[in-house]
Amino acid sequence: MMRKLANDLVRNKAIYFMVLPVVLYYFIFKYLPMYGSIIAFKDFSIAKGVWGSPWVGLDNFKDFFDSIYFWRVLRNTLLLSFYQLLFGFPAPIILAILLNEIRLKLFKNVVQTVVYLPHFVSLIVICGLILDFTNREGIISTMIEFFGGERTTLLGDAANFRFIYVFSSIWQELGWSSIIFLAALSGINPELYEAARVDGAGRFRQMWSITLPGLIPIIMILLILRIGGLMDIGFEKIILLYNPNTYETADIISSFVYRKGLAEGQDYSFTSAVGLFQAGINFVLLISANWFSRRVSGNRLW
């Protein structure tokens, strides 16, 4: 085994050299920082450093699990994430398929540019827009009133938070995420379509029998990746949109940790512990999603 490897190293020096930067990159930026994760099991103080701080075992994890907000933030994190997956994942696929059907080049380009735009606008600005649109005088409230509803501040009500959050995320990322699917579509052999037409398949039949199956591998791979990131929702958008009235549905693990670790407490150990907890759950989800996909569709990451 070792001999084989040594031989291979000598024989394919150049290829190994080419992969070296990548390996180094991962080692330096992804693996070395893991050393810092041990502060999750310590009572970390900057002055004492990572190594000098005293060990406290699982105390930081206990603190998190014992917090009266643990179940709420966990539930909110998973629900928001799940809704984003449920509604946000199919949207760009549908958009890509629809765009693919457009024959008019100019129109297609205009549509693409318009739906890409929100992705390039800074999150702060986006949230400012959302707040403006949904407040009592905002455009959405005006529409609601026009249809006979009542003017309210939509983000003042916990019941609306998830919808607004998920919907605005779709609006932000719809265009951008459709690019990869468009790329996959351009890789489908046009002869297949021709053959289908000869066999008398209409537009929808072609979509169903050729376009969609052509997309399945990339869909599955992205889906697995998405499931593996189910626990990490960034806190930025949340803390820009929530207020104590909506904590009930809006407060998630990362915003809770932000308040505890950065805004008030500066409790780095606690935040690392929660980070590890999230990573653990993500890891389990990723493995099971991959296993499941392999069993069901044969597509897999590894």
Next chain:
Amino acid sequence: MKKSIFTRIALLLAIVLMFGGIATACSSGKSEQPANNAATGNGAKENAGKGDKSAEPVKLKLWHPLNPNAQAVVQSLSDVAMVKEWEKKTNVKFDFEHPTGTGADAQQQFGVMVASNVLPDLIVWNMSNFQGGPAKLFQDGTIIKLNDLIDQHAPNLKKILEEYPLIAKQIKADNGDIYVFPNLKVGDHGKYKTFSGQMIRKDWLDELGLQLPETIDEWEIVLKTIKEKKGVIPYTSEKDMLLGSKSSMDFIGAYGIGKDFYLNGDKIQYGPLQPAFKDYLARMQKWYKEGLIDPDYASNDNKAKEAKITSGKAAATFGYIGGSMGAWLPSLQQADPKAMLSAAQYPVMNKGDEPKFTETGWDYSNTGAVITSANKNPEATIKALDYLFSEEGAMLKNFGIDGTTYTLVDGQPKFTDLIMKNPDGLPIGQAMAKNFIANYPFPGPDDDRYNDQYYSLDAQKEAVKAYAKFAKNSASVLIPPVSLTPEEASEFSKIMTDVDTYRSEIVTKLIMGTSSLDSFDKAIEQFKKMGIERAIEIQQAAFDRFNKR
């Protein structure tokens, strides 16, 4: 073995990538700022200094997050005229290091700096940014103790500390050590300690024949009348100053309780645990229901709240004399020349009572300079800092250069047009920050006479006096700057993060009427479960230690 060209290129690429990667890895996290090589008139030394003329100036590295007023106009404090003069007078040369970004960013950079043990000579900041305070920094060996240095080399500060034992108490640690060279409001020109409070549309009050409200009932009548006659939002607030939360800036004081921890005699108490807090909530719930409070108060951000005031959609709110009144009034008067804002006192329960719970600060603003263990010239450093407490230095710090930024009229400093009507069109606050350090905390004394001119509108001049009127009452309820031990601090913040979250939620629901008043009893139980009593104990212990200083 012949290498193909492709292999060579790949090799080259690999090497470049590798080193490139490592190089970027090393350079991140260091916020290197271009050295400021503005010539600071080193050659021209006038004969007016205290330092030894023949000696080279002592070089001192000073770490200090720059105030936004100054950020807008200078790269670094070295460009401020007053600092150049200060350096000349005291024969030092500061090399300023200003971290970039927000408070949290600065905190991280500070953490990295301490961890790497590459320390500047002195640090100027608000001490609340250090968890465990300066006492912890001293324990960790980051900073040094200043008692002897002040005793021997800081005659001006020493005099103040002897004259005002309460100030000495504020800047000392529990064991009597002094770690901070403070920013103080002291003496005849340090009376203003309140710069914010309730503000209300005076022109509407006059129009409706109403007086400025004093009691909570009068407030209610005023707000009701405004609602009925004017059809605007009577009282507005914002989510960062949530009604009934620890950062609330409203009517809790009328019920004789503080919004957070406060003093009752020499006992520390927690506002929400008092029975009166429920009365306050009941009143707020009623007001909200009757539309006296902005229905969106909990989701307004600061911008939304300000827009409501400046567009005449709301009549009263909490604000700052400089930043709020000074900005709102001009824009209000553009639309309606008659518009007028007036400072209203915090409400009391019975006619004739004096408000106690006002937004008043202590003599020591909690900002100051700490000297690190890396400092090789602590003596020269202390002398330079103490100069700011001398008569000459205090004038220099607060008013800048005589004849350039101010002139003496009847013995009182008056700012010149360079400040009041800046030729480059800078707002007053920025013109000040460009020339001297008066409108943000910095070691040395603050001087009210700068405020008198900074507040250029009559309404502001009246407001600062109105807010100062009852400021002394707050001394009986305001917890002094006590210090928690690092262990206490971490336990305390663990308890309070949860309590504060829970409190702001429950109180908001109550005021908005989505839950009933009785549910607050359950909330109190929950506070107790979270350890609020332990938090009170911690505060009490710290306060008792403070009293023994």
